[in-house]
Amino acid sequence: MPLAWDNIDWVLLDMDGTLLDLHFDSYFWKQHLPKRYSELHKVELETIAPQIHHRLEEKQGTLNWYCTQYWSEAFKLDIIAAKTEVKHLIRERPKVLEFLKYIGTLGKQRVLVTNADRPGIALKFSATAIASQLDLVISSHDYGIPKEQAEFWHKLQQEMPFDPQRTLFIDDSESVLSAASGFGIKYVFAIGQADSTQPRLQCSQFPIIDDFMQLADLDHG
Secondary structure (H helix, E strand, C coil): CCCCCCHHHHEECCCCCCCCHHHHHHHHHHHHHHHHHHHCCCHHHHHHHHHHHHHHHHHHHHHHHHCHHHHHHCCCHHHHHHHHHCCHCCCCCCCCCHHHHHHCCCEEEEEEEECHHHHHHHHHHHHCCCHHHCEEEHHHCCCCCCCCCCCHHHHHHHHCCHHHHHHHEEEEEEHHHHHHHHHCEEEEECCCCCCCCCCCCCCCCEEEEECCHHHHCCCCC
């Protein structure tokens, strides 16, 4: 699956579930947050866990779903502080750093394009080595629109005049990938196993990759 890298100038990359293992986020929202909430607010874990899950589901796909400040206020709990308690679970997915270094040697623009807010990005950067291998970091919170919406991509291009026909985008969200493809991005790939503890994705309308170096042309130059 090596790409014709001479035809690509921009490499846009999601963070959670793409560059980083989604296990941290899954564990935090499904297990650690309900546990901390039950301890802090003195309620039974078995009672509050499904309520928290329901509140999260209600906001899925919206900007608030990705906003640590929103959830800190909603749950009356410091989300970043709570995330820091399980920071040891934050890690890169396989071959991520190798891939970022590789495309850097090709002179491609390596751009993080994430729905995570700035505090969330800072936490992930503090626990990994990806920041030094990125040329630009874009949060959908900068525009007030999540990547799932077409308007996000128009705003992104206004700030960063990339040619969609010479752009590669990789994400673990089918709805986000569809929005990017609908905008006209030519090279769009899905992640096979966003969460290392969950089964591999079996079906997508986009090509699925498991190892970023599948896309490398190791004979380039």
